Amino acid sequence: MRTDHARPVRLADYRPSDWLIDKVDLDIALHPSATKVRARLSMRPNPAADGPAPLRLDGDELSLSSISIDGASLPSEAYAATPDNLTIAQPPHGAFQLELETTINPSANTQLMGLYRSNGTYCTQCEAEGFRRITYFLDRPDVMAVYTTRIEADRADVPVLLANGNLVETGTLPGEKHFAVWHDPHPKPAYLFALVGGNLGCVDDSFTTMSGRKVALKIYVERGKEDRCAYAMDSLKRSLRWDEEAFGREYDLDIFMIVAVSDFNMGAMENKGLNVFNDKYVLASSDTATDGDFASIEAIIAHEYFHNWTGNRITCRDWFQLCLKEGLTVFRDQEFTSDQRSRPVKRISDVRLLRGHQFVEDAGPLAHPVRPEIYHEINNFYTATVYEKGAEVVRMIKTLLGSDAFRKGMDLYFERHDGEAATIEQFVQCFADVSGKDFTQFMRWYSQAGTPEVTANGKYDAATKTYRLDLTQSLAPTPGQKIKEPMVIPLALGLVGRDGKDATLHAKGNTRIEHGVAILSSPSASIEFSGISEEPVLSINRAFSAPIRLVTNLSAADLQHLAAHDSDPFNRWQALQTFALRILIANVTALRAGKNTNSDNGLMDALAAILADKTLEPAFVAQALTPPSEADIAREIGSDVDPDAIFAARGHLRRKISECLGAELLALYERFAVREPYSPDSVSAGRRALKNVCLDLLAVNGQADGIARVFEQYKSADNMTDRLAGLATLSFHDKPLRGTAFEDFYQRYSSDPLIVDKWLMLQAAIPDPITLDRVVALTAHPAFAVTNPNRVRSLIGTFAQGNPTQFNRADGAGYEFVADYVLKLNGTNPQVAARLMTAFKSWRALESTRQAHAEKAIRRVAAGENLSADVKDIAERALAGG
Numbered sequence: 073m074r075t076d077h078a079r080p081v082r083l084a085d086y087r088p089s090d091w092l093i094d095k096v097d098l099d100i101a102l103h104p105s106a107t108k109v110r111a112r113l114s115m116r117p118n119p120a121a122d123g124p125a126p127l128r129l130d131g132d133e134l135s136l137s138s139i140s141i142d143g144a145s146l147p148s149e150a151y152a153a154t155p156d157n158l159t160i161a162q163p164p165h166g167a168f169q170l171e172l173e174t175t176i177n178p179s180a181n182t183q184l185m186g187l188y189r190s191n192g193t194y195c196t197q198c199e200a201e202g203f204r205r206i207t208y209f210l211d212r213p214d215v216m217a218v219y220t221t222r223i224e225a226d227r228a229d230v231p232v233l234l235a236n237g238n239l240v241e242t243g244t245l246p247g248e249k250h251f252a253v254w255h256d257p258h259p260k261p262a263y264l265f266a267l268v269g270g271n272l273g274c275v276d277d278s279f280t281t282m283s284g285r286k287v288a289l290k291i292y293v294e295r296g297k298e299d300r301c302a303y304a305m306d307s308l309k310r311s312l313r314w315d316e317e318a319f320g321r322e323y324d325l326d327i328f329m330i331v332a333v334s335d336f337n338m339g340a341m342e343n344k345g346l347n348v349f350n351d352k353y354v355l356a357s358s359d360t361a362t363d364g365d366f367a368s369i370e371a372i373i374a375h376e377y378f379h380n381w382t383g384n385r386i387t388c389r390d391w392f393q394l395c396l397k398e399g400l401t402v403f404r405d406q407e408f409t410s411d412q413r414s415r416p417v418k419r420i421s422d423v424r425l426l427r428g429h430q431f432v433e434d435a436g437p438l439a440h441p442v443r444p445e446i447y448h449e450i451n452n453f454y455t456a457t458v459y460e461k462g463a464e465v466v467r468m469i470k471t472l473l474g475s476d477a478f479r480k481g482m483d484l485y486f487e488r489h490d491g492e493a494a495t496i497e498q499f500v501q502c503f504a505d506v507s508g509k510d511f512t513q514f515m516r517w518y519s520q521a522g523t524p525e526v527t528a529n530g531k532y533d534a535a536t537k538t539y540r541l542d543l544t545q546s547l548a549p550t551p552g553q554k555i556k557e558p559m560v561i562p563l564a565l566g567l568v569g570r571d572g573k574d575a576t577l578h579a580k581g582n583t584r585i586e587h588g589v590a591i592l593s594s595p596s597a598s599i600e601f602s603g604i605s606e607e608p609v610l611s612i613n614r615a616f617s618a619p620i621r622l623v624t625n626l627s628a629a630d631l632q633h634l635a636a637h638d639s640d641p642f643n644r645w646q647a648l649q650t651f652a653l654r655i656l657i658a659n660v661t662a663l664r665a666g667k668n669t670n671s672d673n674g675l676m677d678a679l680a681a682i683l684a685d686k687t688l689e690p691a692f693v694a695q696a697l698t699p700p701s702e703a704d705i706a707r708e709i710g711s712d713v714d715p716d717a718i719f720a721a722r723g724h725l726r727r728k729i730s731e732c733l734g735a736e737l738l739a740l741y742e743r744f745a746v747r748e749p750y751s752p753d754s755v756s757a758g759r760r761a762l763k764n765v766c767l768d769l770l771a772v773n774g775q776a777d778g779i780a781r782v783f784e785q786y787k788s789a790d791n792m793t794d795r796l797a798g799l800a801t802l803s804f805h806d807k808p809l810r811g812t813a814f815e816d817f818y819q820r821y822s823s824d825p826l827i828v829d830k831w832l833m834l835q836a837a838i839p840d841p842i843t844l845d846r847v848v849a850l851t852a853h854p855a856f857a858v859t860n861p862n863r864v865r866s867l868i869g870t871f872a873q874g875n876p877t878q879f880n881r882a883d884g885a886g887y888e889f890v891a892d893y894v895l896k897l898n899g900t901n902p903q904v905a906a907r908l909m910t911a912f913k914s915w916r917a918l919e920s921t922r923q924a925h926a927e928k929a930i931r932r933v934a935a936g937e938n939l940s941a942d943v944k945d946i947a948e949r950a951l952a953g954g
């Protein structure tokens with residue numbers, strides 16, 4: 073396990089590497105327990121560094137077998153090798169070749185970092201710091217080298233040998249062995265190195281780039297699963313084309329490969345030319361994958377491919393710049409999905425994700441800036457803040473500049489920094505240079521943690537026909553940041569008339585308005601709009617132009633008007649969410665005080681209008697019928713949170729919708745329940761989404777006809793989306809049919825681990841007091857394996873992060889169970905353990921009894937023996953401050 077010296081790491085301490093590595097020649101002889109790695113590194117002093125310096129290479133659990141410089145082996149007094157590093161106190165003054173040999177045990181590598189063996193397949197994961205588990209190296213992203221990788225292995229056991237770049241040589245060797253040599257001409261940091269060896273099936277295709285080059289496309293999967301790769305391949309081809317059209321970016325090798333493996337810590341990894349994927353983001357057919365799975369596959373295939381330019385060709389100078397590649401690439405994959413599917417619906421689901429995860433992270437003890445300034449363990453910064461908020465920051469740059477100037481800035485970035493390890497400053501400077509705008513204050517989006525709150529209060533003066541808008545912004549303290557400075561907040565806005573049309577905006581005041589976007593950069597500002605002939609309704613932060621919490625003085629009638637008429641579809645949805653959130657929060661308070669919940673019909677009228685609007689796409693209507701999540705409601709309440717009251721209030725609202733709109737919901741269900749051949753396209757998926765939301769709402773009261781309808785759909789479904797939707801609804805109802813359906817589902821799919829994951833997830837998410845016992849029992853089920861990250865995430869992860877009432881049981885048993893699992897996983901897979909530990913991120917907002925139980929569990933983890941750097945970091949940050 074990694075020791076903790078030289079930590080924490082601080083952005084302010086960055087300095088260039090004393091040494092550079094121009095070329096890496098690897099010769100790797102694969103063996104299940106004793107893989108030999110010979111590395112020849114072409115070293116030279118860095119001209120940007122201060123002069124002669126010792127050479128200190130990173131390692132992690134390594135043992136050195138031999139070392140030589142320029143062909144002469146090094147006497148033992150000339151170097152010091154420990155598992156964690158290799159130091160040569162007096163290396164040659166100029167360039168030299170360093171040859172190292174290490175032996176590693178891929179079968180014993182349960183951390184799944186570095187080279188490991190999963191179901192007989194050799195596979196690597198090197199981001200962030202896994203390459204140092206293969207050989208000693210300058211394992212930092214600003215050391216970029218050209219790699220040549222020779223792999224040899226048994227021909228029968230390991231017929232497929234893959235690495236980055238282009239294949240240059242293959243051959244057979246004595247003793248039933250063979251080899252392959254791969255060369256990647258593009259300099260890259262070590263975290264993008266990859267190697268795969270196994271007995272894999274392959275699906276082939278090709279793509280002709282915009283300059284007419286033919287690229288071979290290959291997807292490698294477990295044998296027998298080749299027929300589940302068609303959607304992934306199609307997504308890949310669309311991604312290659314889109315990046316040419318939207319950003320002018322062409323692929324740059326002769327071959328592009330994707331490998332799907334079943335034991336993987338992350339979703340996928342963008343290694344140059346050889347992306348490695350968690351198999352759940354590759355494999356799909358109508359019988360095995362839901363519409364949501366298809367959409368994830370499309371988005372993640374695109375995301376990893378887009379990294380070829382934003383991450384690989386231009387990489388990060390250091391890990392503090394992680395959002396440079398991740399935020400930007402998430403933005404790019406979101407744009408891709410918006411172009412392939414419905415832009416408003418994509419925006420709504422991205423904002424739901426942002427609020428449910430990133431806003432929650434921002435509001436608790438794990439809050440950190442998009443670009444952190446200090447870390448103990450970089451693996452813990454692959455967060456919603458770096459990814460999702462990082463994407464929002466890029467989107468704001470586009471909103472501030474407009475599409476054309478944004479594209480010019482991106483072009484300049486690619487031209488200026490290709491082949492470099494860059495920083496956020498360099499990225500933003502490109503937009504400043506093409507636009508002449510000053511981004512100094514805007515940079516606070518990268519440095520200040522927390523979600524800004526904006527108040528927007530409008531008042532109409534009929535006598536002067538003016539509308540006055542008063543804006544304020546504030547940002548609460550976050551860990552390590554007591555004092556905050558004002559941000560630059562782009563607020564897309566309109567004034568919606570009684571006829572639903574936007575008024576023409578003539579503004580005066582101290583706030584700039586450019587193409588319908590007000591730019592709030594001071595703590596408060598006022599804008600006066602003149603020539604407004606009737607009282608309008610303010611529609612602000614359209615399309616969620618800034619990732620803020622918005623407070624307005626809009627009335628229920630105003631919200632109803634926006635829901636029905638706003639020209640911005642996002643704000644039509646938002647008006648309903650705001651409306652629902654006000655009712656939910658009032659009802660949480662009422663329930664806790666033992667009072668009756670209120671039954672506001674304004675929201676029901678607004679929803680009825682949405683259901684009656686035939687111009688709306690079904691996927692949008694499905695979103696409109698889905699109230700804010702429990703996590704979102706909890707975050708809005710902010711303190712003294714009672715998850716049971718939130719659950720009850722949300723259930724009450726859903727029953728109310730079902731009662732008031734039952735006839736309309738039934739009509740919609742029947743309209744879209746028509747059988748047609750399954751297609752995963754977004755229009756068909758949207759129809760199924762709406763149908764299944766209706767199905768769920770129609771059963772919410774637990775009445776026999778509703779439940780029977782659900783079971784009938786479950787039983788007769790001809791695709792996984794409809795079948796799983798049926799099972800998900802049944803899972804929330806304690807009826808005999810629930811047990812029948814769960815049993816049937818397992819019998820049908822027990823041989824397919826990815827589908828069994830869905831079965832585990834649904835059971836872990838049931839909001840019943842008996843769920844914890846069920847989850848404990850399932851950990852002993854043959855389908856569960858604590859060594860497989862997908863199984864752990866499905867069962868334990870869903871219980872901890874997707875079941876607010878049972879994880880937050882008032883007796884603390886949910887916390888104790890999750891703490892036990894964190895400690896259990898700490899020794900075998902610290903990354904997965906630390907990720908599970910983040911379930912405690914909102915503990916300080918809980919009411920006092922739960923808060924005390926949660927604190928006890930966190931303290932128990934923090935005091936655990938042999939705690940990994942990963943888990944220690946999360947536990948200590950969760951406890952700090954407050």
Ligand SMILES: [Zn+2]
Pocket residue numbers: 375379397398401
């Ligand atoms: Zn990424």
